[in-house]
Amino acid sequence: MKTKQIAYILVAVVLLTLNVSCEKWLDVQPNSQVKSSELLSTEQGYKEALAGIYTLLTDNSLYGKELTYGMHGVLSHEWKNYPLAYADDAQYDYETTLSQGRIEGIWSKMYNAISNTNYLLQNIDNSQVFSGKNYEIIKGEALALRGFIHFDLLRNFGVSYVLNPNQQAIPYVTQYSAKQTAQSTVQVVIEKIIEDLKAAKELLKYDPIYTGEVINEFNDNGYLLNRQLHLNYYAVEALLARIYLYIGKYDLAEIAANNVIQANKFAFVSQASFASGVDPSGASEQIFGLQLNTLSLNNTNFLSDEGTTTFSLDQASKSLYISSTDDYRSYLFINGTTTNTLNNIYTLKYAKTTDDSYYINKIPIIKLSEMYLILAESLWSQDKDPLLVLNRQRNARGLSSLTVLPTDVRTLFTNEYRIEFLAEGQLFYYYKRINQEIIHGSTTNLVNSKGYTFPIPPNETTSADRQPNR
Amino acid sequence: MKHKNTLNFKTSFLAFTLLGTLCIPKDTMAQVPATQVQSIPKVIGRVVGSDHKPLSGVTVSIKEDKQNITTTNRVGEFILSPQKQDETLAISAIGYKTQEIKLSKDTKLPLIIKLEETTDQIEEVIVTGYGTRSKESFTGSASTFTKEELLRVGNKNVLQSLQNLDPSFVLTENLSIGSDPNALPDVQLRGQSGVGDIRGDYVGNPNEPLFILDGFIANLQKIMDLDMNRIASITLLKDAAAKAIYGSRAANGVIVIETIVPKEGAMRISYTGNFNLEAPDLSSYQLANATEKLQIEKNAGRYNAVHPFTQELLNEQYNQRFKSIEEGVDTYWLSQPVRVGLGDKHTLMLEGGTQTLRYGLDFTYNNVKGVMKGSNRENIGGSINLSYRTGKVIFRNILNINFNKSNNSPYGAFSEYTRLNPYDSPYNEVGNLRKTLNTFVTSPFTGGSTTYYFNPLYNASLETKNFSKYHELTENFYAEWTPIESLRFTGRIGYTFNGSASENFLPGDHTNFALWTGENFYKRGSYTMVDGVSNSVNSDIYANWSKTIGKHSILINGGANVTAMQSQNHGMTAWGFLNNRVSYITFAKQYADNGVPSGTESIQREIGLIGFTNYSYDNKYFADLSIRRNASSMFGADNRWGTFWSIGLGWNVHQETFLKNLTHINLLRLRSSLGSTGSQNFNPYQAMTIYNFFNSSTYDNISGAYLAGLANDRLKWQEAFDYNVGTDIRLFDRLNVKLDYFISNTNNLLIDFTLPPSTGYYSYKENLGRTQKKGYEGTINYLVFSDKSTQSHFSVFTSFAHNSNKLLEIANALKQINSERDGSTENLNVPKIRYEEGQSINSIWAVPSLGIDPATGREVFRSKDGTSTYNWNPDDQVVIGVSDPKLRGNLGFNLEYKGWGLSTSFRYTLGEDYYNSTLVNRVENVNIAYNVDTRVLYDTWQQIGDEAIFKRITATPTTTRPTSRFLQKKSDLTLSSINAYYDFKWKNLSKYHLKNLKLGFYTTEAFVLSTVRTERGTEYPFARTFSFSLQTTF
Missing domain, CATH: 2.170.130 (Ferric Hydroxamate Uptake Protein; Chain A, domain 1)
Structure with missing residues (x-):
């Protein structure tokens, strides 16, 4: 009797282990790709997944081209000359194949990056693989990324906040799933972004750039060395400043911008660095920049004499930007040299630096100068005097101080945004924020034609239930 | 030393025996009863077949005494000495039923044993x-x-033959x-x-x-x-x-x-040889000759221009062509790359052994030479087959090795030759191959374009390589144990290894690179190498129990199997081979521009549990039940295990007493079944959340990873639910009929489900969508004449099958694809596959045509609202036909008379809707820069009032979008095979030391009769095959 029982138990145990090992055996590990469970079983895997999200953002459909000097450069009429393929964008006609393709690219690639972020966030709390404060930093960055990407989606696909904060805009996606997320209004999206960014800021209090911890190549292979290439603590603060200004919370914008400036972690580029071509993109003043391996190739193809589909200025439009030869930024232009391009003036912002190490391949996303401009505009909007702040920014660019505020302060800001953020894509958002009807270089009324808001692309509206966003 | 000893021993033994016999006292001899010696006589006998002809090589043994064994001689006679009384004689031979004869003292000698054949x-x-x-x-x-x-x-391959035997087996x-x-x-x-x-x-x-x-x-x-x-x-x-x-x-x-x-017995060696001849079948082509072609170009306005300078240039080019025609150039390009391929195939087999240990060895060599010069497929293989049986245990082992090498023709694609113009000669004045045949320049000004005509024969003269090869090893081991008669355990394990490689080398001089100039000049020539390895291990064990108790017969079978498969391949491409003489990849100048190594890899694992049972009552009523649970690594983690099952019921009506008396009904069986099965021919990593890596960029010194897509953890197999009813009938011992009707519903069709991109992805895999197919099939054969004594018979057979399918439910993704395809600018001239619920998967979509307007030469379409229009609009497309034939099948006869045999087999399809793309591409949509069908000259609209079939042609090609004008009803009759043979079984071959000999002649795909004229074999021509075969056993 007893032996029989033991036999049964043995059989049951064998069957159970068989069943368990069966499942394991059937769970094959591909060689050519990595299963997510495999990748996210190590800290290194999380670092790679995070680096992947940043890399996704450097795609030419996003910050690698269209959201910086490409489509957004055309939309803000920064450029005098641009490829024929962008003619419809210049007219704010978003229904043609080419412009629709670019808009769809922005929508789908941004959400793809968000999905990658969500997958990482979905798994990070169940992982006990982190050393030091890497859990906090990686999670903080991921939350910040989610907020950051959604904010730029909102600036593209949601109506200007001043126009109608209760207009339906974009879905704020927080899950990796085939389930569609409902649309939210501009106001709600902003709230969710701020919520994510605040959480990120809290976690990023362990960020070495904030704690001042000294990082060298030996700590963790220097993983936490280049904080400007990540959404670091100050980048989140700077992003908050940008958002508060966008929604007219000037007091909060003032505090946030001040926080970044007061931290003294970032420095304006020197005249020498501009003049010698060491740091044309202003690496030292980037609070957050993206690293694009192919930046100099893109520069050659799209922003130089050697390219066939290029973006450039001419003498007349350049003079709009550079009013004085004292301006250090005047070093950042070069004339075309071939017979066809003699009148073209190209920007050198993304040209290959003469120094390969620190300055190479960086696209500015949030810069120190923007903090000064946000601070100044916040002060001005609260009827405080922005002159001191404005002059600090002007002096940093080699311009003399203004003694008195001009009557048209708005034009002062507009011109400063135009020159400061050339080829960075911020000018269009600036115009949108203030909802300017007619902008320089275009006769279209952008407000009436709804040119500030992209239509949600058709492949989204056909397979999901979406309210009008414009 | 030893040798000497043995000799000594032998001699002494002999001496002792002799001495012993002599020395035995007489009375001792007398004590042995005389009757006892007589009671075990030698058994003498003769074995004959049903035709009373003697059978040689038949194994005759004593059942109780395995060592006591002999075989019949040339005239079928044998002698055997049993050791004991009342033993059983066992007579066995391949192809005959084994007979047992109980020996007794009354057994009349010599025995005449007639063996019955076991053909059926x-x-x-x-x-x-x-x-x-x-x-x-x-x-x-x-x-x-x-x-x-x-x-x-x-005699070509298994697939070809199956197609000629069963109408439901189709090679598309x-x-x-x-x-x-x-x-x-x-x-x-x-x-x-x-x-x-x-x-x-x-x-x-x-x-x-x-x-x-x-x-x-x-x-x-x-x-x-x-x-x-x-x-x-x-x-x-x-x-x-x-x-x-x-x-x-x-x-x-x-x-x-x-x-x-x-089979057991003395070693038999058999040899089969085939000598094949493949001849190209170019009869479907009807291309213009040199004079016609030039006329067509002229009619189309290729040599007309407005500007006088251009006109002058065009005139020059026209005159150059005209002149070469005058000089007698009229190249028939189609015959240039083809040949009559002479192939051969040999099979040598050895078999034999005892009841305990049997062995078989075979060796195969097969070289199929295709009709394109230089193309062939060569197989060399062999296998060793061992089987060991002792008591209740059987072991069997098969080891097979195969080496294959396939060469593709250095002459390139056949389509290149069908395009070339007949007024160009491949050779120059001195008889050397030209590299460039001709050029055509549209205008002397900038903006004019040049068309180059390169000579593919020139490429064939270079040292190119284009082959693939593999070697495969298969080792299968089987063990069987039968502890009691009704119970059997079986275990099997099989291992397969396959190593493959392919190379494609084009030297710099190849015409593909002729236009690579400047810095690209040094990149001319390419070499692609791919190699791969795959392994699989399969194993299963199962038990089989069967028992008959009274009128009940039960069979129960259960078991489990495990399968693991792994494969990978990698390849690379190198550029820059400027020297024609070096054809080795290391002579490359560089890798392909921006090239990276290519490769694929997959791992698949599976576990299955099987059980099936059969019950039959009194051989009248029977039922089958089977079930399989199986799990695969390909399925989503939440849906790993699937259950498949079937139930079947049958009734042997002919066993019923009310039919037993009707002797002309030999068989009448009704059967029906239903059940589910799955299919999983999809990407093995489809259901996993996978990260890919950016391989050409890093972020902050880290190589970033990104999700490859949205995984579906619930992804599973496609499920087919089949219903089948059928009957088997045999009447008058002559007529066999088998009919089946089926419905098969496929659920959980694996398709892309379109997602809103806000999820991050465009689509993901979902088990959605349903299709249904219905069909019937039947085979009938009738034995017209049969004579056992002369082994002569004549039978006719026919078979038919029909099936149709319907999309019952499709996902939005397929609808999306429809609109994507409508918008696509590729292959505008062929009907696009569209998916619409309620329609067949094989529907042909096109805009209804009202014919060619005699006034303008343009086509008139009927739009959706019924109006006539010149404009082709994708929204006006309707289903104009379904490309499934109404009926397909085979028919033929088998005849054998005194060793002479003739079999033929035809294949037919009836009533298939067919979109004739030959007419579209080669007649109407022609690019007159290349050769065309002669119908361009005769049936095309030329002037106002022409009631033409084809619209007007202009110098620049215009695309005819899918139109009902080119829909034709297609019915085919193919003479798929004729086989004539003579079997020497009626002759006495023993003086040539042969056991049998059979000579045969085959011809396959001899002709195709079709109601539709279309070009067949565009990339590689079709062939008619003739072959001689010889079969013999030593």
Whole structure:
């Protein structure tokens, strides 16, 4: 009797282990790709997944081209000359194949990056693989990324906040799933972004750039060395400043911008660095920049004499930007040299630096100068005097101080945004924020034609239930 | 020293015996009873066949005494000395039923033993791959064919022969690959149910049936290269009751192939030789000759221009062509790359052994030479087959090795030759091959374009390489244990290794690179190398219990199997081979621009639990039940295990007493079944959340990872639910009829589900969508005449099949694809596959045409609202036909008279809707820069008032979008094979030391009669095959 029982138990145990090992055996590990469970079983895997999200953002459909000097450069009429393929964008006609393709690219690639972020966030709390404060930093960055990407989606696909904060805009996606997320209004999206960014800021209090911890190549292979290439603590603060200004919370914008400036972690580029071509993109003043391996190739193809589909200025439009030869930024232009391009003036912002190490391949996303401009505009909007702040920014660019505020302060800001953020894509958002009807270089009324808001692309509206966003 | 000892011993033994015999006292001898000696006489006998002709080589043994064995001599006689009384004599020979004769003292000598042939024995069982089942009580729909039947309808390969035997087994006609010996055909069993390869989700053909060779999964390539002489039988399992034991892989049907088991006896050597001749069939082409072509170009306005300078240039070019025609140039390009291919195939087999240990060895060499010069497929293979039987245990081992090398023609694609203009000569004045045949310049000004005509024959004269090869090793081991008669345990393990390689080398001088100039000049020439390895291990164990108690017969079978497969390949491309003489990859200047190594890799694992049972009552009523649970690594983690099952019921009406008296009804069986199976011909990593890496960029010194897509954890197999009813009838011992009707519903069709991109992805894989196919099939054969004594018979056969399919439910993704395809600018001239609920997968969509307007030469269409229009609008497309034939099948006869035999087999299809793309591409949509069909000259609209079939042609090609004007009804009759032979069994071959000899002649695909005229074999021509075969045994 007893032996029989033991036999049964043995059989049951064998069957159970068989069943368990069966499942394991059937769970094959591909060689050519990595299963997510495999990748996210190590800290290194999380670092790679995070680096992947940043890399996704450097795609030419996003910050690698269209959201910086490409489509957004055309939309803000920064450029005098641009490829024929962008003619419809210049007219704010978003229904043609080419412009629709670019808009769809922005929508789908941004959400793809968000999905990658969500997958990482979905798994990070169940992982006990982190050393030091890497859990906090990686999670903080991921939350910040989610907020950051959604904010730029909102600036593209949601109506200007001043126009109608209760207009339906974009879905704020927080899950990796085939389930569609409902649309939210501009106001709600902003709230969710701020919520994510605040959480990120809290976690990023362990960020070495904030704690001042000294990082060298030996700590963790220097993983936490280049904080400007990540959404670091100050980048989140700077992003908050940008958002508060966008929604007219000037007091909060003032505090946030001040926080970044007061931290003294970032420095304006020197005249020498501009003049010698060491740091044309202003690496030292980037609070957050993206690293694009192919930046100099893109520069050659799209922003130089050697390219066939290029973006450039001419003498007349350049003079709009550079009013004085004292301006250090005047070093950042070069004339075309071939017979066809003699009148073209190209920007050198993304040209290959003469120094390969620190300055190479960086696209500015949030810069120190923007903090000064946000601070100044916040002060001005609260009827405080922005002159001191404005002059600090002007002096940093080699311009003399203004003694008195001009009557048209708005034009002062507009011109400063135009020159400061050339080829960075911020000018269009600036115009949108203030909802300017007619902008320089275009006769279209952008407000009436709804040119500030992209239509949600058709492949989204056909397979999901979406309210009008414009 | 030892030798000497033995000799001494022998001599002394002999001496002792002699001495002993002499010295035995007389009385001792007398004590031995005399009767006892007489009671065990030598058994003398003669073995004959049913025709009373003596049979040689028949094994005769004493059943109780295995060592006591002999074989019959040339005239069928044998002598055997039994040791004991009342023993049993066993007489056995291949192809005959084993007989046992109980010996007694009354047995009359010499024995005349007549052996009965066992020709129809194999038809009585169904080989399911998990043992054999009696046909008498099998509810499934299956057809079995023997080696002889396969060889009767062709000697090319198994697939070709099956197509001529069973109407439900179809090699889909591929007009482009023609008779390319290296192209794998598309195989379907009972039509198609899967939606074609829409976005590359499937691995290979989604409708491909499962092949089981000696119990284990084999791929199509292996079956195609399998020597037909090794085959014992092939069984097609068609419905759920037959195939459910193969579970998630069986939805498309299962083809079970068993190779021959060596027979015991003295060593027999048999040899089969085939000498094949393949001749190109170019009869479907009707291309313009030089004069006609130039006229067509002129009519189309190729040499007309407004600007006088341009006109002058065009005149010059016209005159150059005209002059060469005057000089007698009229090149028939089609004949340039083709040849008559002479191939040969040899099979040598050895077999024999005792009842305990049997062995079989075979060696095969097969060289198929295609009709394109330089193309061939060579197989060298061999196998060792050992079988050991002792008491209750049987071991069997098959080791097979195959080496294959396939060369593709250095002459390139046949389509290149059909395009070339006949007024160009491949040779220059001194008889050397030209590299550039001609050029055509449209204008002397900038903006004018130049068309170059390169000579593909020049490429063939270079040292190019284009081949693939593989070597494969298969080791299968079987063990069987029968502790008691009703119970049997079986275990099998199989291992397959396949190593493959392919190379494609084009030297810099190849015309592909002729226009690479400047810095690209040094990159001319390319070399691509790919190599791959795949392994698979299969194993299963099962138990089989069968018992007959009174009128009840029960069979229960249960077991488990495990499968693991792994494969990978990698390749690279190098550029820059400027020297024609070096053809080795290391001479490359560089890798391909921006090139990276390529490769694919997959791992698949599977576990299955099988059980099936059969019950039959009094041989009248019977039922089958089978169930399989199986799990695969390919399925989503939440849906790992699937259950497949089937139920079948059958009734042997002829066993009923009310029919027993009707002697002309030999067989009347009704059977029906239903059940579910799955198919999983999709990407093995489809259901996993996978990260890919950015391989060309890093972020902050880290190589970033990104999600490859949105994984579906619930992803599972496609499920087919089959219903089948059928009947088997045999009347007057002459007429055999088998009819089946089926409905198969495929659920959970694996398709892309379109997602809003805000989820981050455009689509993900979902089990959505349903298709239904319905069909019937039948075979009838009638034995017109039969005479056992002369072994003569004449029988006719015909078979038919019909199936149609319908999309019941499709996902939005497919709708999306429809609009994507409407918007696409590729292949504008062919009807696009569109998916619409309620329509067949094989629907042809086009805009209804009202013909060619005689006034303008333009086509008039009927738009959706009924109005006439010149404009082609995709929204006006309707279903104009379905490309499934109304009926397809085979017919033919088999005749044998005193050793002379003749078999023919025709294949037919009736009433297929066919979109004639030859007419579109070669007549109407022609690019007159290249050669065209002569109908361009005669049937095209030329001037106002012409009632033409084809619209007007202009110098710049215009695209004819899908129109009902080119829909034709297609019916075909193909003479698929003729086989004539003479069997020397009526002659006494022993003086030539031969046991038998059979000489045969085959011709396959001799002609095709079709109601539609279309170019057949566009990339590789079709061939007519003639072959001689010789079969003999020593």
